[in-house]
Amino acid sequence: MRSVARQVVGLLGGLGILGCASAPGPDHDPSDGPTSLGPNSSWIGDAQTSDWPFWPQALRIHPLTRLAVDAKSGRSIIEVRLEFLDPEGHTTKGVGQVRIDLAAGGSGADSPPIATWNWDLRDRSVNKRFYDDVTRTYLFRLKVDSLELGPQPELRAYFLSAAGPRLQATHTLRVE
Numbered sequence: 001m002r003s004v005a006r007q008v009v010g011l012l013g014g015l016g017i018l019g020c021a022s023a024p025g026p027d028h029d030p031s032d033g034p035t036s037l038g039p040n041s042s043w044i045g046d047a048q049t050s051d052w053p054f055w056p057q058a059l060r061i062h063p064l065t066r067l068a069v070d071a072k073s074g075r076s077i078i079e080v081r082l083e084f085l086d087p088e089g090h091t092t093k094g095v096g097q098v099r100i101d102l103a104a105g106g107s108g109a110d111s112p113p114i115a116t117w118n119w120d121l122r123d124r125s126v127n128k129r130f131y132d133d134v135t136r137t138y139l140f141r142l143k144v145d146s147l148e149l150g151p152q153p154e155l156r157a158y159f160l161s162a163a164g165p166r167l168q169a170t171h172t173l174r175v176e
Contacts, residue, residue: 055165056086056167060083062082062135067079079139079141079142081135082098082140094138095121095122096162098118104149114149121138122162
């Protein structure tokens with residue numbers, strides 16, 4: 001008796017699946033463009049405009065930024081972590097150009113840079129390579145000569161957003 005009931009349930013379930021598979025799809029032809037509502041609607045066009053609400057509005061050099069030693073080469077490196085914030089103060093990715101200057105520090109903002117590094121975060125492969133999912137920051141490892149560092153080296157980060165805004169941040173590096 002129980003096996004007959006299982007067979008009936010299995011048969012009805014199989015018919016239900018076949019019924020779903022043969023149900024007609026939506027009347028929308030994707031070649032006509034996106035629909036105004038529903039799963040075929042598209043937000044991609046909006047994301048490519050300057051009206052996108054999540055463009056970075058602030059930049060900070062994250063407190064995890066530090067002076068370290070590369071285990072392989074023994075050279076000093078600065079692990080710079082840049083964090084972009086949207087208008088609501090939430091972390092977001094940045095699309096644009098990044099420049100980081102290292103200055104000896106101690107003599108004010110007018111001290112000339114010791115070194116400068118540049119990256120183009122408009123290139124998706126570059127953007128992906130430097131983005132750290134765990135900290136939601138961009139991690140740049142800068143090789144430096146520790147003899148050039150003053151007692152209070154200063155990092156200056158500049159960002160030119162693909163949407164137009166220019167952002168900057170400074171951070172005094174701890175040297176132990």
